Amino acid sequence: MPSNLRIRQMELNDIQAIMEIEGRSFPLPYSAGIWEREKRNSLSRTLVAVDDRGEETADLRGYLNFWLILDEAEIHRIAVKEEYRRSGIAGRLLHEMFKVLRDMGIVSAHLEVRQSNHDAIKLYEKFGFMIKGRRKGYYQETGEDALILAADVKGITQAI
Numbered sequence: 001m002p003s004n005l006r007i008r009q010m011e012l013n014d015i016q017a018i019m020e021i022e023g024r025s026f027p028l029p030y031s032a033g034i035w036e037r038e039k040r041n042s043l044s045r046t047l048v049a050v051d052d053r054g055e056e057t058a059d060l061r062g063y064l065n066f067w068l069i070l071d072e073a074e075i076h077r078i079a080v081k082e083e084y085r086r087s088g089i090a091g092r093l094l095h096e097m098f099k100v101l102r103d104m105g106i107v108s109a110h111l112e113v114r115q116s117n118h119d120a121i122k123l124y125e126k127f128g129f130m131i132k133g134r135r136k137g138y139y140q141e142t143g144e145d146a147l148i149l150a151a152d153v154k155g156i157t158q159a160i
């Protein structure tokens, strides 16, 4: 992982770079309008991982979007640029998210993942998420099931 990788909040001018990663990572990518709404939505947080060799050349390598609802967090999006996968970037993003959740007194984090997305399931399990349930046929375009995963924030932040 590059030592100059920095995690910070998303800015509006990150949206183009996010959408390029999004388009290669998800069958139904979020539009620019959705990302603009995420930026304005007070429940939503988006962290970005940037290789920060100076503002002129900053390269956005991954992002993580989650919502804060009462004492729970819901992860909605996480993706890393293809050529930088398996170098710990998603792990860094999750690590930062758990620190934010701990500091805000959030108790648990939840997410849904396609049952065929073994890479993501492995990532989440590494961070202490456990499979809690299944939504049959949740993804309408393929009819695939979603697995529901959850993690206990206190337990995770003591371990990381």
Ligand SMILES: CC(C)(COP(=O)(O)OP(=O)(O)OC[C@H]1O[C@@H](n2cnc3c(N)ncnc32)[C@H](O)[C@@H]1OP(=O)(O)O)[C@@H](O)C(=O)NCCC(=O)NCCS
Pocket (backbone or CB within 6 Å): 025, 026, 077, 078, 079, 080, 081, 084, 085, 086, 087, 088, 089, 090, 091, 092, 112, 113, 114, 117, 118, 119, 120, 122, 123, 124, 126
């Ligand atoms: C899932 C995704 C975000 C992982 O990002 P990443 O930066 O490559 O993940 P990391 O390098 O931080 O990996 C952390 C751990 O996750 C697991 N993992 C990640 N990718 C994996 C893979 N391809 N195969 C097996 N395990 C994997 C491993 O346990 C890994 O730890 P290790 O490298 O020490 O073995 C990335 O593959 C991606 O963008 N996929 C497309 C979008 C997507 O499916 N998002 C999830 C939607 S729910």
